Structure formats: C-alpha cells, structure tokens
Amino acid sequence: MKFLQYTFLLASAGLLSLLPQAVTAQNLDPSAILHPAPDSWPTYHGDYSGRRHSHLTQITPQNVGNLTLAWAFQTDQNAAIKASPLLVDGILYFTVPDNIWAVDARSGHMLWHFNKPTDEGDHIGQRGVAMYKGWLYFLSPDGHLTSLNAKDGSVRWTVQVADVSKGYWTTMAPLVIRNHVIIGVSGDFDNLPGYLKSIDPETGETQWQWLSTPPAGTPNSTTGGMTWITGTYDPDLNLLYWGTGNPTPVLNGKTRPGDDLYTCSIVALNPDTGKLVWGFSVSPHDTHDWDAVEPPVLVDGDFHGKPHKMLMQASRNGYFFVLDRTNGKSLLTAPFGPVNWALGVDKDGHPIPNPEKEPAPDGRLIAPDEGGLTNFRSPSFDPKTGLFIVDAHPSWSIYFAKPADGNYGWAGADYGLWGKGVIEAIDYQTGKIRWTHDVGPGGSGAGVLTTDSGLTFTGDAHGNVLALDTRTGKTLWHAGAGAPMYSSPISYELDGRQYVITSSGGVLFAWALPEHLQESGKKAAGRR
C-alpha cells in the first residue's frame, strides 16, 4: 500500500524530494533539507536560504479571514518560546532552555518531553533543535551539545562545545549540512573570541573550529564576534554564511582600534573545512552592541537588471545590506529607519562610524537603541513582490562610557529612551520602504513568514497574531494570543491542511482554515 502511494506520488507530482523522509518515520536525511517537502520544516529557517517563505497557498488573502485555531500546546513554563519548531514526519520538535518537546503536528498532543535543568549559563533563550537522520541536536545554557533519539528523547551522548566557566553559553539551533552539525556560541560579558564549530553527527567529535577574532590577550586586538543565530547555506557554491556578534569590550572601543574583524560581520566559510572564503564588515569598530547575527538571507534574482546570487541582511545597526554572495562585494547599503551614528557609507558599502557617537562620560544620543533596528527575529523575503519584510524597531537611546567602566565585558552603560515596532517592506533593489505597518509601542519580538499566496504572518507588541497582505501591509486577519511572540512563524501542510504555527509566551498555537473550507484535501492525501 505504501509502495503504491509512492508510485502514485512520483508519477503524478514528480516530487522526488519526498522520497527520503517518507520511507522511515522520524528520520531526516540531510539531503532532504535541500528541497524541503511541504509537509516538513526540517531546519531552523525552514530551508537553507533563510527566506522564511512558504510555497503553500491553501490559506489566501481571500480566505484568511476564516483562519481558526487548530490546537494550542501549553508548555506550562515561565520561559517564552523563542524556538522555531522543526517538523519531520508529522512531529514538531521545539524548545525553551533545558526543555524539548515532541508534539504531534496534527493534534498538538505531547509525545515526549525532555527536561534537564542546568544550573549554569545564561538562560536567556533557546532557539530550537537540529535533526540528522533519527537524531536531534540540542544546545543547553551550560555550553553542551546533546544528541537525542527523536523517537523518545533518550540521550545518545553529550559533549561540551563551549566553556561556561569562561563566560560562554549556548542558545542557538544548530545547522546540519551533510555530516556536519554546525554550532555557534554566545557570551559578550567577557572578552572572549566567538567561534563556529562543526561537530560529527554520529560521534560528537569536533571536525573543525573557526574563530571570529584572535584569542583573548592578543595585543591591540578585539575579542567577541559571537555566533548565536543560525546561518544559511548555498549548496551550489558550497558556502556557509553566518552573521557575527559585537566586539568586546562592548561599549569601549579604545583597546581594539580598527575595524575589529570579524565582529559585526557576515562571513562565508567552506562547511567542510571551516576555512574563511570572504568576510564583510557590517559595523566596522562597533561600540553599540549591534550584533550582525541577523539571518543572511539568500536570494537569486535580478539586481538592477542583471542576475545575481545575492545575500541580504537587515542588520541590528539600522542598515540593510545586499551583497554578491559569490565574493562578498556590496550591491546596496541603505538605512531602513532612523540611524545617527555613521558619517555615511564608504565606497565598499561599509557604514563609516562617527567617532563623536562613541559612548562618552556625559552621554551620546544614539539611534537605534542597543536592541537595534532589528534583532534575533527572522525577516522574510517574498519573491513575487521582491519585498524584504522585517520587524523593525525605530528607537533612540543614550550611551555612556568612562574610564571607571574599564575595558572588560560591558565597559559602559546605555539607556533606551523610546522605541516602537514597525513591520517594513523593503524594496531590495533600492532600499526604499514600500510600506510600513505599526505594531505598537516598545516594539514586537515577532519574526515574519511570507507565503506564495501573498500573505505575511507576524505579531504585534500587544500579543496579536497578524496576517497582512504582502503587497500593501494591510491587516487581513488577527487573533489576540495573550502575550507577544518572540519567535518566527512557520507553515506546513499535513493531510491536505495548511497550518501556520506561532508562539506567544509559553504557548504554541496552530492556525488553519476550518475543515469545511479546505479545497485540496484529496490532492495531498497520499503524501503521508
């Protein structure tokens, strides 16, 4: 019977990419991440491009007004969900610090719960697991990577990947490329170099390590460049793209003259060797904590009339960057909100920091604030409209630093004055903002998902989940979910039903059309 379903599928749809995951339950062949099936969300960003764009079209601008709750899952935890769930073979895997849940994606009922409290490391967030074959990979606040059996959450091995006693901690969702599990680290309270590590998915052994900055103690040199958001990958170029965090000491740049490479940068590495191919400094000599870890989004398309392999980032420092991702050369640099810390942009597309806007004993007024014009939340690229849609945070703050603040760790103080949240649709060819949609005072922590049918899913500062028209930014549907979203929405289709998953506080929500309004039930029935 299963064989017949396959033959039918292959013959009728030619969806070869479905083959690997459909054969065995709770199993993800790494090649399946290259072309994710509609019934999967196999990695943090959903695919290697970081576009967070779903090809599903059952939910449309016309019918989204009928969207309703399919199920909700209560974690009963104080910690907010910041993870993007993985979906593999009908099961969602998601996390908060020290916890993983495996939940039936159809019903929201729990299959297992891994709960192992750790006493050390910052418990600021956990962004999700990665999967390789039948194994999950999970980072705990104390700098350990654990491999678990996806069937029951039992532990296979645990290895230390970061030394919590030095000041590192780990929060990010690893990225699987073939037989590499790529992990990044957090830790800017201490003067430590950031790094990426590639771990063998079977043994837990380190395959390579790439350091963002020279080892601590190197004279006249920076530390920092943490790697705490999952990167992206181009299989044709075999390049891994990653954003790096701020330099340390954070607000005092005196001990680290120059551009402080490769902090606040986008880097391209060979995922098999960890060797740097190119790097692009997004904030040369940062003194405002503006990590450039935001997802490097990979887009193939025209730029000013010529086809390009592009990389786009809306960065925390307030600038939107378009690079040629084959060589790291700039195509466009443009602010996407109020920024007052740069003297302009140099000929290679790097903002030029204004020395007068470095933190000072009597304070400097700075836009954006330290949380940045955007941050950890994911943007989305919509190919039809060419819009790069980001949850922005226009904001102002004052920055201080004086000799008594020293040159270790934070080394200064900053205070946010005012900010608000705005969903912005950026035209990637010009950097111009096509539309904006206010999402409330203070700002929203919600990421963005776009779909082929022309919908943009996100959330506001009050806890409303929003569906907007991608062309205009107008609200088409909303639901009050009780707490703001601190994750990025995902979407998948199971049994012919499209689901959109959002989180609010410690609750995961699955939204879908009422069953009587679904049209394509029969078409997809054979997929499972």
Place this chain on the structure above:
Amino acid sequence: MKVTVGMIKKLCTVTLMAIAAWFFPMGSGAQTQTNHEEGAQAYAKHCSICHGDHREGNLPGFPPLLDISRQLNDQQMATLIHTGKGRMPAFPKMPQEELMALIRFLHSDDLSAGAAHGEEGGANVADAGRRLFQRNCAFCHGRDAAGGETGPDLTRSKLALADVNGDKIGEVVRNGRPDKKMPAFNFSSDEIRSIAAFIHAQQKKAAEHPGGRRGVDVADLQTGNAADGKAYFNGAGGCAKCHSPTGDLAGIASRFEGLQLEERMLYPRNTKTKVNVTLPSGEKISGVLAYRDEFTIGLRDSDGTYHSWPTSRVRFTVDSPVDAHVELFSKYTDKDIHDLMAYLQTLR
C-alpha cells in the same frame, strides 16, 4: 557528561538505550546530586505552592509532607502524583525521570526546595541568589547587577536600595515591568530573598569604591552650558510651548537628579494620554488612554471606569503631547542635550 562515543557509534539503537538507561539513573555520587537537585526543582515547581517551600504544609487544606515517606511507599506516591486526589491536581504528564527524582527528594532530609539553587540560610543566601541572578537576570542587569544590556544599574536603583529582604524587589520581579519590557518571574519567597541578598551585597561592594565606580554619576552630567540650554528651551527646542520653569518644571531639579532627570527630560514615561471617543450614536466619551492596539481602544473615564470599543466601530482622537519629545530626537545635537540638562539643573 561526555559518554565516549567511538565505541558506541556502531551499536544499534536498542543497545544504546540500554546504555543510556545504565548511565543516567544510577550513576555516581555526582549523578545522585544532580538527581537530588532535579527532585528539589520538581518539588519547587509543582508542589511547594501548596505544600510549602519547606514541605511544612498549610493546614487544614494542605498537609505537610515532612514524613510522607512513612505514610506512603514509592508506588503510592507515584500513583497519587499521577492521578491526584481531592483538591490535589493530577500530574499525568510528569516524565518518569522527574517523578523518580521528586520521590527521592521527598525521602531526603533536605527540607528546602531552595536547595535546588544552592545552600539556604545565613551568609550563603547571597550565594544562592547569585546563581539565580546569573541565570535569569544578568543578561539585562549585568553579572554584577550594575547594569548591562537594556537593564538598569541595580546598585544605584532607588527601589533596590530601599528594599528590605526582597519586599520591594520581589514585587517588581513577580509582576515584571511591562512598560519597560521586563518579564515577570515566578520565584518562591526564598528565591526572592536570596536574589535581594545578592543585589544588596553588590550595592555594598559598589559603594565601597565611590571614586572608580562604573555607571552614570551626577557629576558626569555637568558638561553643558545653562545659558545655551535656556536659549534652546525657549527657542529652537520649542520646550516652552508646553513647559514653564515657574510652572510644571518649578523645582524639578530638587525632585530629580542625574541620569533620572536626563531620562525624564528626553522622554518622560507613563505620561497620561487623553482620548476622545465618539460612539455611533453621537455620544462622546473622554478619558485617559488605557489600551490601544490596531483593533481595540480603551479608556478610563473620570470615575476610573474602564470602557473599550472596536476601533472600527467608533471615531476617536488621541491627544498625546509627549510625542513632541519623540519629534525632537532627530533634531538634538549632543550639546543641546547637555545644555538643556545644565539649564534644568538650575530649576531648584
């Protein structure tokens, strides 16, 4: 724990699970300690709210669990926890590992749920608080509580300085500060006391080094020129359109100083915004804005009564004079700010 993996990788899943089962529940002394902490945390999370932080109970409703292992065997305890009884809720989804750790904890002599976070009592309270603080608070407030990403310096906070045993800090921690994006935390009273003890220890430490103290001192904010500030106030800044040095700002420098004054000057928080709503019937209601998103507008009228309407059904105008402060951000130079600060400090 690093299980050596070279030998394992060729084994089949069943064997792996057997090995995992062998490693985890019955390991060394260190493992027993971990189990104890897990049990204590499970107790703190699920049980202490009714049965007390120290298993002392709260009679008549909630029995003490001090000698519970003399009344029930492990199986009976497990069944009771899984199925509940009377007003006691059931915990059917509690994972086996957590359940076993909890039962072991109920057998132990350590009566403190707070033991999950370090030692209790005396000089060690601040140490326990330090660990909680590092996990939950340090990201925003800095590891030494003297400020960090987003969060204020707690060693200079008036509220934290006035706190006694967590009475004021606890209120903020439990309720959060939604307007400043500080989340609420469900800590037990013991945990709050330990966090407060840690913050007070840090305040003491900071006060011992007044000269080299990090953070923003009143003395740091004296670089401006008061005459230029006055000219800006009455001229380019447009401040005089809403404010008066003899009216609302009279004596402002006696009420606020330093960073607090500067923050209020640049953007006063919690100002009241007026809203006037016209209902479909033509009736008008005015009050103080209490809630506003895309879909709902809410106000409190002069009686303090809350009203709300869908934004699509009413017409409304919002009068928010504080927005003038936002418009100034892109116009100020840093000198304007320092001069204004100097001028405001003359208004005593």
